[in-house]
Amino acid sequence: MIDFDPSTFGLAHTYQKEDKDEINTLQMPSAPQVIYRTLNGPTQTNGGNKLNNFKHGTTTLGFVFKEGILLAVDSRASMGSFLSSEQVRKVIEINEYLLGTMAGGAADCQYWLAYLANHCRTYELKNGSKLSVAAASKFLQGILIGYKNSGLSMGCMIAGSDLSGQHLYYIDNDGMRLKGDIFSVGSGSTYAYGVLDNHYRYEMSLNEAVELGIRAIYHATHRDTASGGVVRVYHIHQNGWTKVHDGIDVVDLHYQFAQQKGLVGDGDEAKQRLF
Amino acid sequence: MYIPVNEIHKHFKTETPNMSNITHKQDQWSPYHDNSGTVLAIGIPGAVIVAGDTRLSNGYNILTRDATKLSQLTDKCILATAGQYADFIALRKFLQQRLQLYEFQNEVQASTQTVAHLLSRELYSRRFFPYYTFNLLAGLDENNHGVVYGYDAIGSYDQMTYGVQGSGQELVVAVLDNQLKGYNKINKTIPQTQQEILDIILDCFSCAAERDIHTGDNVEILIITPTGTQRIIKPLRKD
Numbered sequence: 140m141i142d143f144d145p146s147t148f149g150l151a152h153t154y155q156k157e158d159k160d161e162i163n164t165l166q167m168p169s170a171p172q173v174i175y176r177t178l179n180g181p182t183q184t185n186g187g188n189k190l191n192n193f194k195h196g197t198t199t200l201g202f203v204f205k206e207g208i209l210l211a212v213d214s215r216a217s218m219g220s221f222l223s224s225e226q227v228r229k230v231i232e233i234n235e236y237l238l239g240t241m242a243g244g245a246a247d248c249q250y251w252l253a254y255l256a257n258h259c260r261t262y263e264l265k266n267g268s269k270l271s272v273a274a275a276s277k278f279l280q281g282i283l284i285g286y287k288n289s290g291l292s293m294g295c296m297i298a299g300s301d302l303s304g305q306h307l308y309y310i311d312n313d314g315m316r317l318k319g320d321i322f323s324v325g326s327g328s329t330y331a332y333g334v335l336d337n338h339y340r341y342e343m344s345l346n347e348a349v350e351l352g353i354r355a356i357y358h359a360t361h362r363d364t365a366s367g368g369v370v371r372v373y374h375i376h377q378n379g380w381t382k383v384h385d386g387i388d389v390v391d392l393h394y395q396f397a398q399q400k401g402l403v404g405d406g407d408e409a410k411q412r413l414f
Numbered sequence: 415m416y417i418p419v420n421e422i423h424k425h426f427k428t429e430t431p432n433m434s435n436i437t438h439k440q441d442q443w444s445p446y447h448d449n450s451g452t453v454l455a456i457g458i459p460g461a462v463i464v465a466g467d468t469r470l471s472n473g474y475n476i477l478t479r480d481a482t483k484l485s486q487l488t489d490k491c492i493l494a495t496a497g498q499y500a501d502f503i504a505l506r507k508f509l510q511q512r513l514q515l516y517e518f519q520n521e522v523q524a525s526t527q528t529v530a531h532l533l534s535r536e537l538y539s540r541r542f543f544p545y546y547t548f549n550l551l552a553g554l555d556e557n558n559h560g561v562v563y564g565y566d567a568i569g570s571y572d573q574m575t576y577g578v579q580g581s582g583q584e585l586v587v588a589v590l591d592n593q594l595k596g597y598n599k600i601n602k603t604i605p606q607t608q609q610e611i612l613d614i615i616l617d618c619f620s621c622a623a624e625r626d627i628h629t630g631d632n633v634e635i636l637i638i639t640p641t642g643t644q645r646i647i648k649p650l651r652k653d
Contacts, residue, residue, distance in 0.1 A: 218566065221584055227572055246570035250538045289542065 196365025198327030199229055199240040200335060200355055201296045203320045204343045207305045207376035208298045211352030212240055213327070213360050214368035214386065225368040226386070234259055235379045237275060237299035242324040243292035243312065251293065255279050272299040276308035276316055284314035294324040298375050305375050327359030327366035334358050345374065349383055353392065360389045446498060446546045447472055450628035452582035453483050453494035454618065455552035456594070456611055457560025457575050461639045462552045463608070464492045465615050467582075467623070467650060469631040470499055479631040479652065486643065487513055488523045491553025492636055493533070496580030497567070498546035505545055508536060526553030530563040530571060537569030544568050548579040558640045582622035582629045589618050608637070616648060623650040 199212040212229040215222060229241040231249065233256040241248035258278060262270045270278075276297040283293065291312045298307045309317045309324065321339060323331040334355040343351065353370050360366045369386035397404070424441075453466035466483035469476060485493045485506045493509065495502040512532060516524045524532070530551050537545055549565040564577035576594055578587040593614050596602030605611050615635065623630040630653070635646040 216572075223566070224564065224572060224574070226574065244568075244570070246534075246538055246541070246566060246568040249534070249570050250541075291541075 196363075197229060197242045197325035198323065198331050198356055198359035198363060198366040199242050199296065199325055200321075200323040200328070200331045200352065201240065201298050201307050202322070202335065202339060202348070202352075203305065203307050204339075204341055204348050206343075206345045206348065207300070207374060208307050209348045209352050210238060210240060210296070210298055210373040210375070211356045212371050213325075213356055213366045213389070214371060215360075215366055216245060217365050222367075227368070228371070230371055230373050232380075233275075233297075233299075236269065236301065237272065237297065238373055238375060238380050240296045240298075240324065242294040247291045247293045247312070248295055251279060251282060252295065254282070269301060271301045271303070272297060272306040272308065273318075275299065276310055279310050280314060280316040283310065283312055286312070287314055296322055296324060300375050300377055300379060305377070323355070323359075325359075325366065327356075327363035330359040330362050331355040349374070353384070353387065354396075357389050357392045357396065361393065445543075447500075448497065448546070448581075449477070449481075449499040450581040451483055451496050452578065452580035452586060452619070452622050452626065452629045453496050453550055454578040454586060454590070454615065455492075455494055455550045455562045455576065456590070456615070457552060457562045458608065458611065459559050461608060461637055462492075462554060462560030462562065463611060463615065463635060463637050464494050464550070464552045465619065465633055465635040466494050466496075466580075467619060467629045467631060467633050468647075469629065471628050474627075476631075482634055484634060484636055485510075486636070487529055488526075488553070489643075490523070490638060491526045491529050491551060492638060494550040494552065494579070495547045496583075497548045501545040501547045505533075505536065505547055505549075509533065512536075526551070526555055526561060526563075529553070530573075533563075533565065534569040534571045537565060537567070541568055548583075550577045550579055552577075552638070554638060554640065560638075580629070582626040585622050585625055586618045589621060590614070612646075619648075619650055 196215065196217045197213060201208060201210040210230055214225060214227050214229060216224040216227045227245065231239045231241060231252045233239050233252055237259065239248070239252040239255070255275060255278060259270045259275055279297065283291065294311045296307060296309050299305070307319060307322065309315070309319060309322045321335055323335060335351065338351050349372055352372055356370045367389055369388050370384060370392070371386055372384040374381050374383050449470050449472060451467050451469055453464070455462065455464040464484055468480055468482060470478045470481040481499065483495055483502070487493055487509055493506065495505065509529070509532065513524050513529065533549065533551055544567045546567060548567060551563040551565070553561060555561045562574050562577045563571050564574050564579065565571045576590055578590060591597050594604065596604055605614060612635065616633065619629070619633040630651045633648050633650055635648070637644040
């Protein structure tokens with residue numbers, strides 16, 4: 140149970156919350172109470188209890204480069220071993236200058252990033268200026284620390300553009316908040332890191348960065364069973380964000396990359412010996 | 415003494431039981447019961463079709479053959495729920511009352527998108543003691559196109575063109591992927607008319623009733639169009 144109100148974080152000055160302050164008492168529950176702890180035990184293998192199998196398993200990545208920030212995500216959602224969706228939107232558009240990525244529990248990410256969006260808008264209306272990326276990510280961190288050990292599962296990246304430039308933060312359910320240049324989150328992150336670390340340079344052009352993001356996600360989906368679907372790519376620059384690609388099927392990418400390697404699919408390219 | 419296969423671990427420390435490691439653990443009372451069944455929804459331009467079987471079960475018992483899993487919330491949207499029936503009733507009551515209040519305050523019925531977000535928030539408010547419900551919200555959007563929102567138990571949601579939930583989910587969604595999207599087909603013949611889609615839905619439920627013990631009895635189909643709602647009931651296997 141949290142005994143502070145996270146909506147008082149991030150305000151520019153000390154502020155006594157008044158009862159007539161209707162904006163802060165919207166219908167959103169401010170503190171889902173933690174009860175019935177037995178329900179939040181470790182997820183059982185092979186499906187187990189349907190209630191603990193919230194949507195998990197993903198690959199998301201983001202990196203800072205000279206033209207801003209690039210975010211690339213896959214779109215698969217699995218419940219245990221069943222694919223509940225191949226078209227999930229894992230980049231959440233918080234507002235015109237902030238994006239959040241989703242990894243871990245889909246409901247947790249969707250809900251708390253929407254809560255953050257609400258808070259950012261309220262701040263903007265009350266204070267006349269936009270909330271910085273650092274402050275927005277810190278606000279979210281404060282909430283997650285309050286729910287530490289309660290079973291929330293979130294590994295999200297907050298990326299955005301403010302007066303001091305474009306910034307990328309990683310926030311997770313343990314209360315960690317890290318500022319960095321390259322992040323990849325999810326079950327396929329190890330594969331994505333391999334590709335990213337190999338080709339990343341700060342001085343990349345936008346096209347090179349998009350190509351790198353797509354390639355890294357493709358390789359992660361190729362080897363990780365919990366990642367797949369389509370690749371979505373967003374670019375954050377000083378005027379906000381742009382959706383570069385809305386959904387490139389990774390199966391199409393597979394054949395495209397194979398063709399680039401000179402493989403045409405007539406059977407014996409690897410010269411495999413029969414066992 | 416009969417021990418069900420999936421409860422062996424409660425009685426024996428290892429999978430291969432031997433007399434030296436029998437422990438008998440009391441079953442803790444659980445607030446959850448899976449009343450199962452299957453629901454699906456398909457959105458097409460100009461209409462949305464929602465179907466659900468009408469069997470209510472508890473383990474190996476059939477409690478009733480006439481329980482509806484569909485609930486019309488506004489003129490334009492329907493909630494279809496598989497999972498625990500008690501939680502479906504509680505959720506339906508909350509939504510109906512909250513949407514009635516919305517209509518009184520705003521003098522217009524809530525749009526499908528609004529209802530979708532409301533449902534997500536209500537499900538998340540019980541993040542630590544979830545509604546055991548797997549929901550589909552199907553309705554007409556502002557342009558009278560059919561949209562379907564699929565939810566998990568704690569409220570994460572996404573817009574889709576078709577969705578399936580319930581015990582027959584794995585069986586049915588694969589058929590719909592094949593028939594409505596034509597994945598991996600060279601000659602894709604996507605159904606165009608409402609009647610073709612109704613035939614596919616009836617086929618899906620027949621298949622599910624054959625292979626899933628919790629699906630059967632009748633299938634109830636609601637078709638929402640801008641002009642109104644139409645209800646069809648067809649029989650399924652009763653065994």
